[in-house]
Amino acid sequence: MEVSRRQFLSIGPAGVLGGSALGFDLTESIRVKQRLRIEGATLSHSLCPYCAVGCSLIAHTKKAANGKTELLQIEGDPDSPVNEGTLCPKGATSLQLAISRRRVPHPLYRAPGAAEWKQVSWEFALDRLARNIKASRDATFVTQDADGNVVNRCEGVAFAGGAAFSSEEGYLATKLMRGLGLVHLEQQARV
Numbered sequence: 483m484e485v486s487r488r489q490f491l492s493i494g495p496a497g498v499l500g501g502s503a504l505g506f507d508l509t510e511s512i513r514v515k516q517r518l519r520i521e522g523a524t525l526s527h528s529l530c531p532y533c534a535v536g537c538s539l540i541a542h543t544k545k546a547a548n549g550k551t552e553l554l555q556i557e558g559d560p561d562s563p564v565n566e567g568t569l570c571p572k573g574a575t576s577l578q579l580a581i582s583r584r585r586v587p588h589p590l591y592r593a594p595g596a597a598e599w600k601q602v603s604w605e606f607a608l609d610r611l612a613r614n615i616k617a618s619r620d621a622t623f624v625t626q627d628a629d630g631n632v633v634n635r636c637e638g639v640a641f642a643g644g645a646a647f648s649s650e651e652g653y654l655a656t657k658l659m660r661g662l663g664l665v666h667l668e669q670q671a672r673v
């Protein structure tokens with residue numbers, strides 16, 4: 483079975499494998515299944531949060547029987563002049579950013595010298611973080627440089643922001659970290 487790159491993208495690997503392994507073409511049934519899944523869904527336009535290209539996305543959502551809004555699918559926006567409906571592998575998995583079953587929903591802590599992670603409360607995690615940041619800041623705060631200039635900066639803590647930061651989250655993080663005197667500050671906030 484000869485499959486071009488365009489055909490592969492349109493029917494997906496499951497369709498290619500299903501067709502060749504079973505001896506008949508499942509392309510149409512896979513298309514129908516995808517259509518049924520998002521039929522009647524609300525379409526919302528958004529942007530991929532992962533990099534500076536800023537590809538446009540369409541999110542499909544539906545109200546579930548329990549009243550909650552379910553995110554069903556995210557795909558590239560074919561009307562976007564930036565990505566014309568395509569997404570790179572990272573953007574194509576952005577659905578998982580929101581609903582992956584592999585996401586860890588609670589903080590984990592591995593004590594110094596311990597081999598195992600253990601589940602802790604948010605209160606414990608935030609308290610521990612605050613204490614460690616304060617200890618490092620106090621130990622490495624520099625008030626004057628070698629020439630006697632007043633600098634008042636913290637040289638022992640660095641901050642790395644996430645690629646999925648919104649502009650607002652990036653602004654908040656920068657304000658907070660600058661307030662602590664951090665100079666080593668980087669993040670990939672693009673949206």
Ligand code: SF4
Pocket residue numbers: 530531532533534535536537565568569570571572573574
């Ligand atoms: S889909 Fe890929 S190229 Fe487009 S914005 Fe997201 S990460 Fe960047």
